[in-house]
Amino acid sequence: MEERQMEVVPGLAGIPAAESAISYVDGEKGILEYRGIPVEALAEKSTFLEVAYLLLFGKLPAESEYKKFKEDITYHTRLKVKILRMMELLPENGHPMEYLQSVVAAMGMYYPARDVMNQETRYWSVVRLIAKMPTIVAACERLRHGDAPIPPNNELSFTANFYYMLFEKAPDSFTEKIIDAMLILHADHTMNASTFSARVVGSTLADPYTVVSSAIGTLSGPLHGGANEKVIHMLKEIGTKENVRPYIEGMIERHEKIMGVGHRVYKTKDPRATFLQTYAHQLFKNNSDKSTILEIAEEVEKVANEKLASKKLYPNVDFYSGIVLQEIGIPTELFTPIFAMGRVAGWLSHWLEQLKTNRIYRPDQKYTGLRNQRYMPMGERK
Numbered sequence: 106m107e108e109r110q111m112e113v114v115p116g117l118a119g120i121p122a123a124e125s126a127i128s129y130v131d132g133e134k135g136i137l138e139y140r141g142i143p144v145e146a147l148a149e150k151s152t153f154l155e156v157a158y159l160l161l162f163g164k165l166p167a168e169s170e171y172k173k174f175k176e177d178i179t180y181h182t183r184l185k186v187k188i189l190r191m192m193e194l195l196p197e198n199g200h201p202m203e204y205l206q207s208v209v210a211a212m213g214m215y216y217p218a219r220d221v222m223n224q225e226t227r228y229w230s231v232v233r234l235i236a237k238m239p240t241i242v243a244a245c246e247r248l249r250h251g252d253a254p255i256p257p258n259n260e261l262s263f264t265a266n267f268y269y270m271l272f273e274k275a276p277d278s279f280t281e282k283i284i285d286a287m288l289i290l291h292a293d294h295t296m297n298a299s300t301f302s303a304r305v306v307g308s309t310l311a312d313p314y315t316v317v318s319s320a321i322g323t324l325s326g327p328l329h330g331g332a333n334e335k336v337i338h339m340l341k342e343i344g345t346k347e348n349v350r351p352y353i354e355g356m357i358e359r360h361e362k363i364m365g366v367g368h369r370v371y372k373t374k375d376p377r378a379t380f381l382q383t384y385a386h387q388l389f390k391n392n393s394d395k396s397t398i399l400e401i402a403e404e405v406e407k408v409a410n411e412k413l414a415s416k417k418l419y420p421n422v423d424f425y426s427g428i429v430l431q432e433i434g435i436p437t438e439l440f441t442p443i444f445a446m447g448r449v450a451g452w453l454s455h456w457l458e459q460l461k462t463n464r465i466y467r468p469d470q471k472y473t474g475l476r477n478q479r480y481m482p483m484g485e486r487k
């Protein structure tokens with residue numbers, strides 16, 4: 106039988122993998138909307154939990170709906186003692202994304218949610234995952250440094266609580282706002298790699314903890330969420346504004362990718378990068394250092410724009426997020442886990458959407474291997 110003629114599109118670029126009403130990107134104009142609302146307006150005016158509700162349930166919550174959702178989340182921030190014990194046994198040099206992926210997968214054993222068609226199961230899984238991820242990230246950071254995890258303080262807001270569990274003190278209001286906006290800006294972004302993973306795993310009717318742990322693993326790669334850490338390492342290595350040009354030109358000559366630059370969809374500057382750059386300016390306003398990391402970053406942006414303009418490569422969200430997080434004292438290895446704490450709202454929204462009209466993902470392939478080969482006994486092999 107003749108093989109069907111098929112065209113393989115590397116990275117499935119431009120191929121719609123699902124119909125979705127959750128987020129919208131216009132890559133030419135630099136627009137990102139959640140359920141039709143510009144992300145900048147949400148980051149400025151709302152809270153992460155409000156945005157999570159919007160993504161999950163399709164509308165901004167009314168006051169009573171918001172109150173209940175917030176209470177449900179707040180009530181579920183604690184970790185079971187057995188989960189904490191399990192975390193204590195994980196290697197201290199493990200990356201927080203590895204901790205997060207493992208612990209989220211294990212949560213499925215403590216909160217069985219295999220009946221994914223049950224509405225209650227769905228709701229409480231969503232609540233538990235959003236509520237517990239910050240607690241896991243903070244506990245993992247403490248344990249990796251030999252410190253005891255700090256239990257959540259449910260008098261604090263969702264975001265202030267995360268900061269408190271890391272540093273044993275509540276953040277000032279600007280720091281709280283920055284982290285909350287960071288979660289909002291990362292909450293969803295159409296059919297990116299980790300969201301696609303979540304939808305593929307969800308389509309098998311696997312439980313939501315498996316869905317989210319697979320998405321966390323996908324996000325950890327340096328071409329996806331892991332880029333924010335790499336940006337900071339690069340900026341530190343550059344060291345001064347004067348070193349930027351030779352450093353970036355060298356990378357371009359060696360065909361190396363500049364981290365935090367470029368995007369499959371945006372052919373202009375990522376609106377989330379623009380938003381975070383404004384926060385970075387506010388944070389660095391009183392900094393008298395000659396060559397701050399922000400100045401170095403803006404010089405990288407300038408040189409990259411100059412040299413890579415023909416390829417339409419501009420800063421993406423990861424370019425400025427690390428700078429902002431570092432300046433408020435967040436350890437570099439927590440940048441991607443914080444991305445995941447926001448994106449979990451998007452993954453779960455896509456999971457719920459996938460289940461509405463589910464058909465298991467089972468794409469095709471274009472076979473390029475051998476056919477009809479004879480089995481060769483081991484003695485004859487070279």
Ligand SMILES: CC(C)(COP(=O)(O)OP(=O)(O)OC[C@H]1O[C@@H](n2cnc3c(N)ncnc32)[C@H](O)[C@@H]1OP(=O)(O)O)[C@@H](O)C(=O)NCCC(=O)NCCS
Pocket residue numbers: 116327328329330332361362363364365366367368369370413416418421422423
């Ligand atoms: C985001 C990213 C993975 C998109 O990948 P993609 O859509 O597959 O695009 P490609 O890798 O095919 O890039 C297209 C061209 O631009 C170049 N390019 C892409 N990103 C680049 C970067 N960051 N620095 C230098 N050149 C880059 C590629 O080398 C390629 O050049 P060529 O056509 O001469 O071969 C890619 O831009 C990248 O690796 N960026 C750095 C990592 C990062 O910041 N990731 C976070 C994304 S939010």
